[in-house]
Amino acid sequence: MDMNFSDEEKTFRVAVRAFLKEELPDSLAAKVKNGTRLRKEDYLTWHAALNARGWLAWHWPVEHGGAGWTPVQKHIFEEECVRAGAPRVIPFGLNMLGPVLIKFGSKAQKEYYLPRILNDEDWWCQGYSEPGAGSDLASLKTQALRDGDHYVINGQKTWTTLGHFADKMFCLVKTDTQVKPQEGISFLLIDMKSPGVTVRPIVTLDGEHEVNEVFLEDVRVPVANLVGEENKGWTYAKYLLTYERTGIAGVAFAKQGLEHLKQVTRDQKKDGRPLAEDPLFAARIAQVEIDLMAMETFNLRTVSAAAAGGAPGLESSMLKIKGTVIRQEITDLLRRAIGPFALPFVPEAFDEGYNETPIGPDYAMPLARQYFNMRKLSIYGGSNEIQRNIVAKGMLRL
Amino acid sequence: MDFELSEERRILRDTAARLIRERYPIQARHEFAAREEGFSREMWADFAELGLIGAFLPGEVGGYGGTGVDIMVAMEEIGRGLVVEPFLASAVLSAGLLAEFGTGSQKALVGEVVAGTRLLAFAHGEPESRYALSEVRMQACESDGGWILNGRKSVVLNGDTADDLIVSARVAGDADDEDGLALFLIAANTQGVSRRGYATVDGGRAAEIDFDNVRLSEDASLGPAGQAFPAIERAVGRGVLALCAEALGAMEVCLDMTLDFLRTRTQFGVPLGKFQALQHRMVDMCLEIEQARSATILAAGKLDAPRAERERTLSAAKNLAGRVGRMVGEESIQLHGGIAMTWEYALPHFAKRLTMIDHQLGDADHHLERFIAFSRAA
Numbered sequence: 001m002d003m004n005f006s007d008e009e010k011t012f013r014v015a016v017r018a019f020l021k022e023e024l025p026d027s028l029a030a031k032v033k034n035g036t037r038l039r040k041e042d043y044l045t046w047h048a049a050l051n052a053r054g055w056l057a058w059h060w061p062v063e064h065g066g067a068g069w070t071p072v073q074k075h076i077f078e079e080e081c082v083r084a085g086a087p088r089v090i091p092f093g094l095n096m097l098g099p100v101l102i103k104f105g106s107k108a109q110k111e112y113y114l115p116r117i118l119n120d121e122d123w124w125c126q127g128y129s130e131p132g133a134g135s136d137l138a139s140l141k142t143q144a145l146r147d148g149d150h151y152v153i154n155g156q157k158t159w160t161t162l163g164h165f166a167d168k169m170f171c172l173v174k175t176d177t178q179v180k181p182q183e184g185i186s187f188l189l190i191d192m193k194s195p196g197v198t199v200r201p202i203v204t205l206d207g208e209h210e211v212n213e214v215f216l217e218d219v220r221v222p223v224a225n226l227v228g229e230e231n232k233g234w235t236y237a238k239y240l241l242t243y244e245r246t247g248i249a250g251v252a253f254a255k256q257g258l259e260h261l262k263q264v265t266r267d268q269k270k271d272g273r274p275l276a277e278d279p280l281f282a283a284r285i286a287q288v289e290i291d292l293m294a295m296e297t298f299n300l301r302t303v304s305a306a307a308a309g310g311a312p313g314l315e316s317s318m319l320k321i322k323g324t325v326i327r328q329e330i331t332d333l334l335r336r337a338i339g340p341f342a343l344p345f346v347p348e349a350f351d352e353g354y355n356e357t358p359i360g361p362d363y364a365m366p367l368a369r370q371y372f373n374m375r376k377l378s379i380y381g382g383s384n385e386i387q388r389n390i391v392a393k394g395m396l397r398l
Numbered sequence: 399m400d401f402e403l404s405e406e407r408r409i410l411r412d413t414a415a416r417l418i419r420e421r422y423p424i425q426a427r428h429e430f431a432a433r434e435e436g437f438s439r440e441m442w443a444d445f446a447e448l449g450l451i452g453a454f455l456p457g458e459v460g461g462y463g464g465t466g467v468d469i470m471v472a473m474e475e476i477g478r479g480l481v482v483e484p485f486l487a488s489a490v491l492s493a494g495l496l497a498e499f500g501t502g503s504q505k506a507l508v509g510e511v512v513a514g515t516r517l518l519a520f521a522h523g524e525p526e527s528r529y530a531l532s533e534v535r536m537q538a539c540e541s542d543g544g545w546i547l548n549g550r551k552s553v554v555l556n557g558d559t560a561d562d563l564i565v566s567a568r569v570a571g572d573a574d575d576e577d578g579l580a581l582f583l584i585a586a587n588t589q590g591v592s593r594r595g596y597a598t599v600d601g602g603r604a605a606e607i608d609f610d611n612v613r614l615s616e617d618a619s620l621g622p623a624g625q626a627f628p629a630i631e632r633a634v635g636r637g638v639l640a641l642c643a644e645a646l647g648a649m650e651v652c653l654d655m656t657l658d659f660l661r662t663r664t665q666f667g668v669p670l671g672k673f674q675a676l677q678h679r680m681v682d683m684c685l686e687i688e689q690a691r692s693a694t695i696l697a698a699g700k701l702d703a704p705r706a707e708r709e710r711t712l713s714a715a716k717n718l719a720g721r722v723g724r725m726v727g728e729e730s731i732q733l734h735g736g737i738a739m740t741w742e743y744a745l746p747h748f749a750k751r752l753t754m755i756d757h758q759l760g761d762a763d764h765h766l767e768r769f770i771a772f773s774r775a776a
Contacts, residue, residue, distance in 0.1 A: 001402065001407070002400045003699025005399055006399065286773070291689065291718075294692040297693065298692040301692060304399070315688070389677070391681045396671075398660060398671035398676075
């Protein structure tokens with residue numbers, strides 16, 4: 001057992017830092033750090049830089065263009081990217097659909113779609129949730145009826161993240177309504193430009209537009225766009241949810257958030273002294289920092305065990321719970337750290353090119369917005385209550 | 399980074415686990431704890447023979463280990479067995495001090511500790527010190543080329559049965575100065591030493607020890623008199639790690655017993671484990687135990703790191719052990735219901751040990767403050 005990074009791992013970190021210094025534009029890092037809204041082009045710029053280095057699809061097997069990294073290398077990479085202010089890599093094509101196609105897709109699908117994902121020729125979105133199917137995902141109602149060489153799709157998807165940027169959607173649909181819900185689901189690839197696809201924005205509680213509703217009315221999808229076998233979609237959907245687990249705890253985001261919290265509390269004053277020195281507030285920060293230290297080690301233990309051949313396992317459900325709670329707690333402390341300056345609501349401050357004097361300290365404007373936005377963490381990806389059900393059943397055998 | 403246990407450590411774990419499984423059922427444990435000395439001399443000899451005492455000490459003084467990982471692996475099993483023999487007092491705290499800071503003849507005693515033939519205790523805490531490591535009022539005055547000790551030590555673990563005591567005292571400075579502390583190795587039967595032994599809530603033993611004009615020769619000092627604080631901090635650091643690992647073992651037992659109970663106890667016509675309210679509480683327990691385990695692994699790996707990093711990580715682990723230990727103790731009693739309120743049932747004895755671990759070598763609040771202080775220094 002050795003809790004220190006090896007020389008190879010340290011060298012790798014140096015290489016990642018050098019790459020970020022060279023390839024991540026300062027203007028883009030500044031936008032990420034200031035909470036400025038990112039445009040589609042911002043993500044594409046970053047994807048292209050990573051792809052040029054062969055570091056975009058680092059979750060994929062090497063033969064399909066993956067990086068072949070160890071779990072510790074992935075951990076280092078994520079940590080450095082977040083620290084440098086890189087935008088997140090949009091996961092839908094790279095981390096979700098890619099692995100499903102590699103495992104279950106036809107030869108033609110792999111040859112066609114995988115390079116297009118790497119080169120950002122297709123922006124994918126995820127068609128899972130429906131108005132009537134949230135935590136109970138298998139109760140989804142969107143129906144696909146066979147008509148010759150096509151399926152005809154009718155239904156509605158929701159919470160479609162960045163669906164307004166998307167060219168394509170991977171989608172769970174009902175192809176058999178006479179069987180148990182899990183046995184009648186298929187996994188389809190839908191072109192968002194098809195007639196009958198309508199995307200409508202959902203404005204979230206922070207006033208932002210990131211997620212959408214997608215309406216599907218008599219949308220014709222070629223049968224060739226079925227992934228794997230008809231009615232086996234639930235298996236693929238679950239594989240997608242369990243495939244990549246290094247990132248689920250959000251360690252890198254939590255560490256960056258904690259660092260930011262410490263900076264903010266050194267600047268904020270209470271009774272003329274830095275808030276960081278207030279014993280009560282310092283104790284709140286220290287408590288979450290200890291939880292985070294433990295979770296980082298928990299995460300590394302889990303991904304190392306998975307790499308050594310152990311099952312990805314139910315630990316990832318526990319990591320999802322703990323990781324999201326810690327990140328929410330950090331955004332809560334950030335909001336509380338700025339006191340009354342959490343109140344101003346100035347959405348235009350997050351537009352590119354906004355150059356008016358901020359209200360309060362320049363770091364204050366996004367903090368309340370981020371606090372409310374981050375309530376989503378414990379809801380999405382299988383709510384934390386669903387994760388508890390999964391662990392209770394699978395690990396504790398209750 | 400590597401989380402795999404080496405072959406030697408796996409053998410150590412399996413050896414400890416087998417002996418405890420075969421020889422240490424809860425009834426035997428209660429019988430050992432109820433003896434006058436509070437433990438079994440025969441078990442202690444068997445632990446020695448299998449190398450479990452030596453696992454806490456380095457090879458150069460006759461041990462077989464002594465690293466953070468050795469301490470963690472061995473203590474976790476000791477926690478699973480709710481073992482009452484004086485591993486912490488004699489091997490971890492006291493012999494560890496002799497091994498690291500003792501003179502040649504003092505170091506030689508470590509071999510006897512490893513063999514199980516000599517018992518030591520670490521007499522450091524005082525009536526007013528609470529958990530502060532530098533708060534020492536006991537006085538050591540130089541006299542005729544030797545020392546005279548006066549003062550009282552409180553809640554000295556296994557202090558009633560120890561053959562020798564390692565005693566901290568002040569040779570200079572104010573009551574809470576880090577400078578001016580000394581450590582002395584004293585035979586427990588030295589004239590002027592009086593001990594009042596008693597049982598502890600968790601089945602252990604401790605003693606109040608008075609020192610009334612105790613005369614010591616010059617060579618009783620452990621390391622240079624006046625500069626003992628780093629040695630005390632090192633010893634307590636190892637003890638903190640040992641307690642965190644012991645807590646883990648006890649938590650695992652609480653979790654397993656509670657799971658068994660929920661699977662088999664039927665109410666309203668179904669096993670209790672079918673109720674979602676209880677399932678979610680079990681998952682939270684399980685999750686927090688993994689957090690405590692992770693912090694302990696980290697602390698074990700950092701036991702020889704530079705001071706601020708080492709102490710900060712140890713305090714993080716002890717803070718979590720305290721918080722999670724309390725949660726696991728309370729939740730496992732609550733989820734069991736009435737049966738866990740009985741002396742006869744094993745579970746509450748583990749819960750009591752978990753609770754008392756938070757009262758040894760600093761509680762969750764103490765280590766939170768310490769974590770903040772060392773984070774600023776790091």
